[in-house]
Amino acid sequence: MSAQIKSIENLINEFKKLPGIGPKSARRIVFYLLKQNEKDILSFADALIDMKKKVKFCKNCFNLSEEDECPICKDNSRNTSTICIVEKASDIMVIESAGEYKGLYHVLGGLLSPIENIGPEELKISQLIDRINRLKVTEIILALNSTVEGDSTATYLNKALKYLGIKITKLASGLPVGGDIEYADQITIGRAISGRREF
Amino acid sequence: MSAQIKSIENLINEFKKLPGIGPKSARRIVFYLLKQNEKDILSFADALIDMKKKVKFCKNCFNLSEEDECPICKDNSRNTSTICIVEKASDIMVIESAGEYKGLYHVLGGLLSPIENIGPEELKISQLIDRINRLKVTEIILALNSTVEGDSTATYLNKALKYLGIKITKLASGLPVGGDIEYADQITIGRAISGRREF
Numbered sequence: 001m002s003a004q005i006k007s008i009e010n011l012i013n014e015f016k017k018l019p020g021i022g023p024k025s026a027r028r029i030v031f032y033l034l035k036q037n038e039k040d041i042l043s044f045a046d047a048l049i050d051m052k053k054k055v056k057f058c059k060n061c062f063n064l065s066e067e068d069e070c071p072i073c074k075d076n077s078r079n080t081s082t083i084c085i086v087e088k089a090s091d092i093m094v095i096e097s098a099g100e101y102k103g104l105y106h107v108l109g110g111l112l113s114p115i116e117n118i119g120p121e122e123l124k125i126s127q128l129i130d131r132i133n134r135l136k137v138t139e140i141i142l143a144l145n146s147t148v149e150g151d152s153t154a155t156y157l158n159k160a161l162k163y164l165g166i167k168i169t170k171l172a173s174g175l176p177v178g179g180d181i182e183y184a185d186q187i188t189i190g191r192a193i194s195g196r197r198e199f
Numbered sequence: 200m201s202a203q204i205k206s207i208e209n210l211i212n213e214f215k216k217l218p219g220i221g222p223k224s225a226r227r228i229v230f231y232l233l234k235q236n237e238k239d240i241l242s243f244a245d246a247l248i249d250m251k252k253k254v255k256f257c258k259n260c261f262n263l264s265e266e267d268e269c270p271i272c273k274d275n276s277r278n279t280s281t282i283c284i285v286e287k288a289s290d291i292m293v294i295e296s297a298g299e300y301k302g303l304y305h306v307l308g309g310l311l312s313p314i315e316n317i318g319p320e321e322l323k324i325s326q327l328i329d330r331i332n333r334l335k336v337t338e339i340i341l342a343l344n345s346t347v348e349g350d351s352t353a354t355y356l357n358k359a360l361k362y363l364g365i366k367i368t369k370l371a372s373g374l375p376v377g378g379d380i381e382y383a384d385q386i387t388i389g390r391a392i393s394g395r396r397e398f
Contacts, residue, residue, distance in 0.1 A: 005263055005264060005269070005270065007246070007249045007250040007265060008250055008254060008263065010246045010249065010250070011246040013246075014242070014246045014247075018228045018231060018232075019227055019228060020224050020228070025219050028218055028219060029218060029219070031287075031288075031289045032218050033247070033250070033251075034250070034254060034263065038251055041248065041250075041251040042248065044247055045244040045245075045247045045248050047210040048210060048213075048244045048247075049240065049241065049244050050206045050209065051206040051210045051229070051232070051233070051240075052232075052237055052240040052241075054206045055206060055233060064204055064207060065204060066204055066206060071203065071204065088230075089230075090230045093226065
C-alpha cells in the first residue's frame with residue numbers, strides 16, 4: 001500500500017499487539033484517537049508510562065501495588081485470620097469486585113506445571129507459610145482455576161499446609177448464576193450435585 | 200472497591216474510552232501491558248504522542264499526512280484526471296487496501312446533514328472545484344456511504360458539479376463478494392438486479 005502514513009501505521013501496529021484487538025479494531029481505535037485533542041492523547045500516554053513506573057509487587061502478598069504494601073494489606077478493617085490464595089494479581093481484582101470477601105490474599109505467581117517446568121520453588125509458597133505463622137491465620141481459601149494445573153496446585157498446597165493444622169477450603173464449583181442447566185457441561189453438573197446445599 | 204491501585208485504574212479507564220473496548224477487555228489489556236517490559240510500554244506511549252504531533256491534513260485533498268502533501272498526492276504514478284470523493288480520511292485507507300483505484304482522492308470532511316447543521320459550506324466542496332479545474336479532471340467517483348446523508352450528499356454534488364461537464368460516477372451497489380443471496384436485504388437485491396452486468 002503506497003498510501004501509508006508512518007506514524008498512523010505504527011500506532012495501529014501497537015494496538016494490534018494487544019489481546020483481543022485485530023487489524024480492523026486497531027484501525028478504528030487509531031482513527032478515533034486522531035479526532036481527540038492533544039490533551040487527551042497526552043494523558044493516555046502518561047497513564048501508560050505512569051503505570052509502568054509506579055506499579056510493583058506488595059512485599060507481603062505479591063499483589064500489584066504502588067507502595068511497599070498493597071491497599072488490601074494496609075487496610076486495618078480486613079480480617080487477617082483468613083488468606084485467599086490466587087494464581088495472579090488480576091484474580092484479586094475480580095474477587096474484590098464481588099465484594100463478598102473481607103480477608104487477605106496471597107498471589108502464588110503461577111500454578112504447578114511440570115510441562116512448563118514450574119515446581120513449588122517457583123511459587124511463593126515459603127512466603128505463604130511465613131505469613132500463616134506470623135498472622136496466626138486460621139483459614140486458607142484456595143481460589144484457583146478448575147484446570148489440571150489449578151487442581152494439582154490445590155492438591156499440593158492442601159498436603160503442604162496440612163501440618164499447620166488450619167482449615168483449608170476451596171471455592172464452590174457449580175452452575176454459574178444465571179446459567180442454564182441445559183447448556184452446562186457434565187463435570188459442572190456433577191460438581192453442582194455433589195456440592196448441593198439445603199434450601 | 201477498596202483494593203484499587205490508582206495508576207492501574209487510570210489506565211483501565213483510558214482504554215475503556217476507546218471504541219469497542221468494554222471494562223473486561225480494558226482490564227485484560229492492562230494486565231497484559233503490566234507483563235511487558237518498559238521498552239515496549241515506552242514505544243507504545245511514543246507511538247501515541249508521535250501520531251498526534253506529526254499527523255496533519257494534506258493541503259490538496261485533506262487526507263491525513265505527515266507532510267504538507269499526502270503520499271498519494273505526491274505519487275507521480277497516480278492518474279490525476281480522476282478524483283474519488285470520500286467522507287473521511289479512513290475511507291481512503293480502506294479503498295487503497297483494495298488496490299483497484301489509481302487516481303486521486305478528495306476528503307469532504309463529513310456529509311450533508313440538516314439535523315447536525317452540516318451544510319455545503321462545512322464540506323471541502325469549493326476546494327474540490329478548484330482542484331477539478333486546476334488538474335483538468337475528467338471523472339469524479341462518488342464513494343460515499345449508502346445512507347440518507349451519503350445519498351443526499353451525492354445528489355447535491357452531482358448537481359453542483361454538473362456544469363463542469365465532467366463524468367460523475369458512483370461505486371456499484373450490489374451483493375458483497377462472498378455474500379449469500381438468502382441473507383441479503385431487499386434494497387441490496389433490488390440494486391444488484393438494476394445494476395446487473397453482462398456475463
